[in-house]
Amino acid sequence: MKLCFFNEGRFGVVEGDLVKDVSSVLDRLPNFRPPLPRFDPVIAALPELLPAIRDAAAAATGVPLASVRLLPPVGNPGKVVAAPVNYVAHLDEAIAEPETFSAAHVRKIQESGLFLKATSSIIGVQDPVTLRFPDRRNDHEIELVAIIGKAGTNISEADALDHVAGYTLGLDMTLRGPEERSFRKSIDSYTVLGPWLVTADEFGDPADVEIFLEVNGEHRQKARTKDLILSVRALIAFASSFYTLQPGDVLMTGTPEGVGPVRPGDTIRAGVERIGTVEVSVTGA
Incomplete structure (x- = not known):
């Protein structure tokens, strides 16, 4: 699976020439308060999120990959x-x-x-x-x-x-x-x-x-x-x-x-x- 962040922080799955927006899956992430974690919450939760990501991608309508602005694929690396x-x-x-x-x-x-x-x-x-x-x-x-x-x-x-x-x-x-x-x-x-x-x-x-x-x-x-x-x-x-x-x-x-x-x-x-x-x-x- 190819995972990306695009545009204004949307979360997506890349399938061929399309991006499927699966940002709704991120609602499952915990809300952190200080002290904040030293890790990336999306990557840390990925094993648990993958089934939901697959389901969301299957239901999503893709947009052309060429029409979006790709961001770094990791949002909060510690180092x-x-x-x-x-x-x-x-x-x-x-x-x-x-x-x-x-x-x-x-x-x-x-x-x-x-x-x-x-x-x-x-x-x-x-x-x-x-x-x-x-x-x-x-x-x-x-x-x-x-x-x-x-x-x-x-x-x-x-x-x-x-x-x-x-x-x-x-x-x-x-x-x-x-x-x-x-x-x-x-x-x-x-x-x-x-x-x-x-x-x-x-x-x-x-x-x-x-x-x-x-x-x-x-x-x-x-x-x-x-x-x-x-x-x-x-x-x-x-x-x-x-x-x-x-x-x-x-x-x-x-x-x-x-x-x-x-x-x-x-x-x-x-x-x-x-x-x-x-x-x-x-x-x-």
Whole structure:
């Protein structure tokens, strides 16, 4: 099942070229008072909501997908956890370009660990990436993204995928420079998610999925997730050895080789197998 938020916060199911509005299902969510939860209420309740979502979608009249504005598929993530340099060829690329990739940040992922991005950097695929510092190099990074569905800490690799609600496409936009990685990657609009969440049961095993990215029609990145240094399972286990993962947490799994600059006026076309293909515009501040 493909789940999305669209227009002014409507909740929908994507079926082919249509969106079925199932927002009424959200009336089943609990009303929270402070202290507010650290998780996303929709993702946390998804296992219980899915039967009602299916019923509502079956009864709904769809509207054309092209007529709606898609929002990020997770409304309230507690954290964005990201994997640096998690493809072998990208590690080699980074080592070979010290003028672009700071040596302090080019280490094996097992040594450098993961990093966090500000949730305020998240946008949907129909919003533009706005370059805050267009005079500096700003790079694209296409990634498969896992959305955590069940809380856990010290999760084993064997159990890791049981904690995934679904998957989406992600762009981890990056400002190059001497600042800390999470600081440069947390600029407003520098985490693009969408176009929807594909539930884990429909998506299947993430171990061998193709991802690609083009800029203005020029091929830049293409790889399969079988080439990850740490697999999705291993990343969940690694992250949960430091953090308690909560429903709605976003796990960006890393980008392959071919990382390159974008400039105002560019169009990024990116795709993830089993999810879809999107076009994202780039503007200046």
